[in-house]
Amino acid sequence: MLVMDVGSTKGDVIEAARRGLQDQLGAFVPAHPIAGKELSGVEHADAGLYAGRQVVLTPIKATRRSNVQRATQVWTGVGAKVVTMTAEAHDSAFAAVSHLPHLLAFAFVKAITAQPDGHRFLELAGPGFRDFTRIAAGDPAMWRDVLLANRDQVLQHSLAFRAALSQFEALMNAGDTQGLEDAIAAASRVRSKWHPGAAASPD
Amino acid sequence: MLVMDVGSTKGDVIEAARRGLQDQLGAFVPAHPIAGKELSGVEHADAGLYAGRQVVLTPIKATRRSNVQRATQVWTGVGAKVVTMTAEAHDSAFAAVSHLPHLLAFAFVKAITAQPDGHRFLELAGPGFRDFTRIAAGDPAMWRDVLLANRDQVLQHSLAFRAALSQFEALMNAGDTQGLEDAIAAASRVRSKWHPGAAASPD
Numbered sequence: 001m002l003v004m005d006v007g008s009t010k011g012d013v014i015e016a017a018r019r020g021l022q023d024q025l026g027a028f029v030p031a032h033p034i035a036g037k038e039l040s041g042v043e044h045a046d047a048g049l050y051a052g053r054q055v056v057l058t059p060i061k062a063t064r065r066s067n068v069q070r071a072t073q074v075w076t077g078v079g080a081k082v083v084t085m086t087a088e089a090h091d092s093a094f095a096a097v098s099h100l101p102h103l104l105a106f107a108f109v110k111a112i113t114a115q116p117d118g119h120r121f122l123e124l125a126g127p128g129f130r131d132f133t134r135i136a137a138g139d140p141a142m143w144r145d146v147l148l149a150n151r152d153q154v155l156q157h158s159l160a161f162r163a164a165l166s167q168f169e170a171l172m173n174a175g176d177t178q179g180l181e182d183a184i185a186a187a188s189r190v191r192s193k194w195h196p197g198a199a200a201s202p203d
Numbered sequence: 204m205l206v207m208d209v210g211s212t213k214g215d216v217i218e219a220a221r222r223g224l225q226d227q228l229g230a231f232v233p234a235h236p237i238a239g240k241e242l243s244g245v246e247h248a249d250a251g252l253y254a255g256r257q258v259v260l261t262p263i264k265a266t267r268r269s270n271v272q273r274a275t276q277v278w279t280g281v282g283a284k285v286v287t288m289t290a291e292a293h294d295s296a297f298a299a300v301s302h303l304p305h306l307l308a309f310a311f312v313k314a315i316t317a318q319p320d321g322h323r324f325l326e327l328a329g330p331g332f333r334d335f336t337r338i339a340a341g342d343p344a345m346w347r348d349v350l351l352a353n354r355d356q357v358l359q360h361s362l363a364f365r366a367a368l369s370q371f372e373a374l375m376n377a378g379d380t381q382g383l384e385d386a387i388a389a390a391s392r393v394r395s396k397w398h399p400g401a402a403a404s405p406d
Contacts, residue, residue: 115299164314
């Protein structure tokens, strides 16, 4: 028997597996494929969804080694590249690069629509808005669970984000043209060089 | 003579035109095409860039009507759809749907890279991160100018964003599963229904 999940948080799933699987816990390989859509449901299935994507496995002490190998074969078989790490390292990293961006996108859309002219603003939005907010269309029940399961890590990364935002705003308030350009340039360089992991897909 | 700009802010450009064009001010039609790339320079030119996109014209009192018509013909000729409004309405709307998202994306990338494990985090980032941060690769000199030219509006919308973020965080801290799901669902519905203006492109 091989049991896997495909959730975006691992610490909470491992706790649930300990309770639910008990003496079968060795069969469990916690898994998180770094791929997805803002659409849920079997009618949006896509056979190529995992091609070229990373899948993170976070085996625990109890996990049988043979099952980690079988899990790796399953994911490699659908074209994914497997990475292994601890559940703690996983949950911290994904709070930063996935869960927090979702929270920010939800909050951003809420802030726009809460304004009297919000709907007029949305009519004028372009491709930048389209991409920045794509993840705000995510499944509410799923993202409620993710944000609550990984709450402490997400809130910690949110604090770091607010501090960075305050730094940019201070440069704007000071009219510090060179400082603001330098700060934007540093972010722009990082993002321009970035590509999706070692398992980069062409887009 | 017809003079147009294609800047992302209009109030400051109009001020500059008043100083620079003087008795030729009637020739000036302030323009903002809602299209672009995170790449600048003529080597990234794209003849289809404006097809199906909106272009906002913000004529001032001094602008000759015949020039607004000629400007409209130019933009319609490259496939764009023309919208007309005041410079003030433009600058408020674009602070909300374009300038603030850029500021947030710059701050988010800065916050990640400022952390000891930031570069490891980036290796794990997936398609959500890719789209959310695409605009963080924007041209530093251009975005420095936009954020400073429209500073007051951007900072005001940033305050509204922080308030919305605090509301989400309060729901997380309270463990309010239903409240959090409702808040996410409201944002998700807005974003799912959204498409780029009346001049929606197929993507």
